[in-house]
Amino acid sequence: MLYDEGRGLLWEQHDMGCLSFLLAVLTGTAETAYFGYLHDVLKPRVHRFATADAISGTAGQ
Template sequence: MGIVLPADYKRLVEVYGGGVFAGILRLLEPDCPDAMYDLVAQTAEREEILAELWEAGEDKPSELQDGRARLVPWGYDEGTGLFLYWLVRPEAEPEEWTVVLNEGRGPLWEAHPMSCSQFLLEVVAGTTSSFYFTDLDDVVDPEDRNRFEPNSQIFNR
């Protein structure tokens, strides 16, 4: 992929592996046997899909207008199609990358200047300011908020 991944993401994958947090947020992982959940495969696929959308006239996030930054997906919400990205800027260290969300089935974007692990924590704890996760209690049973289901368990069903 040509980048060094953030240390907090590496720790998440090392400790948990890929899988689903709070019943909705899927953490992508490198070398996942299913390309749909593989970080590298999804990076290539999302770059292609976004390029097509922007070529068709959908607005590109302002942070990408100068052409120097890029988006790399690290997770998504299977229910809504929302993707979670890092905003990768050449002058920024991986630990300084911003989390950027795209609603998945529309043109709206949202930025959160924090790490992916901090964003996950805020979603699970119910303290996030993200418009897309403010109604999590309507979607996820409160008991499931703190649950993590690893890909190994999901794939073996």
């Protein structure tokens, strides 16, 4: 798996497939110079589920 850092000529190589790399990035287990911060940023403190009606404000109409 190779990916470009997006702003220049730098590439980073990983010995895994694309899906495995994506899963590692999303779970915070990827050892990468560019995505290491995502685990802390995307980690919600509180999560609640809501219906589409409640989110769009059309509940009870």
